[in-house]
Amino acid sequence: MTKTGSEIIKAIEMAWAAIQRKHKDVPDVVAVTGAGFHGKNPKWAHFWPGRWLKDEEGTERTPVNIIQQHLAGKPELFVSGELLGLPGRRIMQTLLHEAAHGLNHARDQHGTNINGRHNRVFVKAANELGLIWPEGKAPHKSIGFSQVEITDKTAARYEKVIEKLEAARLAYLAEGRRFENGDPGMTGGDGGEGGDGGDGGAPKRGKGARGGSRGGKRIYVTCECDEPDPFPITPGRLERGAIICGDCDAAFCARDEDDE
Template structure:
């Protein structure tokens, strides 16, 4: 059996370059592959600004979850274009998400649609559910073929949970920009933005 990861990373990088040629403000990235399984569900990918350093210059990170590769070239293209929309938002100084990057707002929707994606709204994560229309798939036909040829394996999904840890009803602390704190259940925080009556900003769940 030949090398699995090198052709895959190369195909992802070539696809990212193709997206950059069509959208000039999409920046350079370092591609990483790992597990997308988490307690919150499956992560197909993420864009994270300034996570790598080359000399004195910062480079952004593009993460691709290995489980999502099971969707093939079209699905992987959708993830790459989705993350490229986040990258363009960062380059333009646009805040396109909230709730620690989980909730995708209408500004993200506008950018992602301009990049050729179709978006559906989810109450918990906003305008994040992504599909690739036929016209966009045709535009990236060469890249999809390259991805399909390179995806010779994908990561098995894991089941997280059990472990005997008791659930708690104490909720989670959230803070706004003026420093006020509230405590609410994750279900309440995920249901939609909670705005501060003083500063008008959204309460963000504090990191664990």
């Protein structure tokens, strides 16, 4: 019996704690790892709020209590085994990306929209953590401003942590080496705020706002940005509550049928 798995998690927890020492608003997480490239939605990592629950002694497991547990639950930090095969600086970049989602969550901000498109609210948090959006680069049509990059100054601040991540590479999944410089179909960091569509990897296809299969009626909604990014949702989802754009702070509403 080896301790390879536990040592890998220990290294991830060490790096996350180093981020928290510099940025107090970054929340505690439950760190896990595994295969990130299986299935149709490859991901380097994700941040999933409320993923891990804890039963309070004597608390009955009613639907209301379970919802309350999710609201108070700890986020999950998933780091793919494929990412662990990349250089330590690249691993650190992804951890800082997920920490940016953590800041958005802690501050009750929406850094991604319902389809997982990263917006400027996310970029602002990423900047705070030492990541930048490359100057002159256009946002990806599906994942937006996801592919923020670590700066040399930030890498120097975490030099010792990066060295420890390199030393902790006891095992990894080889598939990630093919995408070391990024894949246009994947988020650069990756992750978002929901655990699936908004949380790492290529945006999911064939899923509605409630996770159901495509096939029901969908309407396109848009915001007030100069270059809006319309997306389809069910009318019922739009009626349940406003969806706010992180760029223009306007609520998404049904666009005109004549819009392209």
